[in-house]
Amino acid sequence: MSTSTSDAPAWAQTLIQSRRTTLPKRLTGPGPDAAQKSAILQAASAAPDHDQLLPWRFVEIPVHARSVLGKAFEAALLERDPDAGAQERAQAHEKAMRSPWLLLAVVRTEGAPVEIGAQERLLSAGAAIQNMLLMATAMGLGSALTSGKAMSSHALRTLFKLPPQEQALCFINMGHIRDQRTPRARPALEQYFSVLD
Numbered sequence: 001m002s003t004s005t006s007d008a009p010a011w012a013q014t015l016i017q018s019r020r021t022t023l024p025k026r027l028t029g030p031g032p033d034a035a036q037k038s039a040i041l042q043a044a045s046a047a048p049d050h051d052q053l054l055p056w057r058f059v060e061i062p063v064h065a066r067s068v069l070g071k072a073f074e075a076a077l078l079e080r081d082p083d084a085g086a087q088e089r090a091q092a093h094e095k096a097m098r099s100p101w102l103l104l105a106v107v108r109t110e111g112a113p114v115e116i117g118a119q120e121r122l123l124s125a126g127a128a129i130q131n132m133l134l135m136a137t138a139m140g141l142g143s144a145l146t147s148g149k150a151m152s153s154h155a156l157r158t159l160f161k162l163p164p165q166e167q168a169l170c171f172i173n174m175g176h177i178r179d180q181r182t183p184r185a186r187p188a189l190e191q192y193f194s195v196l197d
Contacts (some may be wrong), residue, residue, distance in 0.1 A: 050120055050124070073081070076092070077150070098173070
């Protein structure tokens with residue numbers, strides 16, 4: 001879509017306000033095609049990144065690897081609750097199967113240069129993810145971020161071969177919207193803005 005300079009703020013406002021979380025259970029296939037995936041991932045590169053550190057990366061979990069991820073979710077559950085029953089383990093495993101396109105966001109919170117701290121690296125990762133969500137919205141796709149207690153588990157860290165300086169931040173879920181959510185009210189400006197006296 002081409003827009004004139006004068007149209008750009010209105011277009012951006014519409015796009016930003018159109019973004020909604022669509023949970024994986026409300027997403028359906030097919031996921032984004034190869035060109036859409038490329039555009040979504042390229043959108044991340046426009047995020048603020050102090051000193052071009054590139055402290056974040058994304059790992060796709062293709063359909064053929066979902067069972068392995070499901071087993072990691074089961075193992076993570078058993079790390080927390082060794083007495084978890086078969087139904088609970090099955091539910092943990094099934095979470096890996098829901099999203100048409102699934103990515104793990106990884107952020108490097110430690111390491112050189114030490115003057116760029118974890119908070120700044122996390123902010124950069126968040127901005128990259130938001131760019132991706134907005135690009136997906138512009139394409140008419142639904143998206144959601146999911147996390148949970150498994151993110152810091154030994155099982156997940158082992159599966160994705162995460163070194164000590166990296167953290168699993170969240171999963172990014174994308175696909176076509178099967179069931180549209182009722183839009184929630186956005187917070188009012190006065191709820192999150194003030195002026196220093």
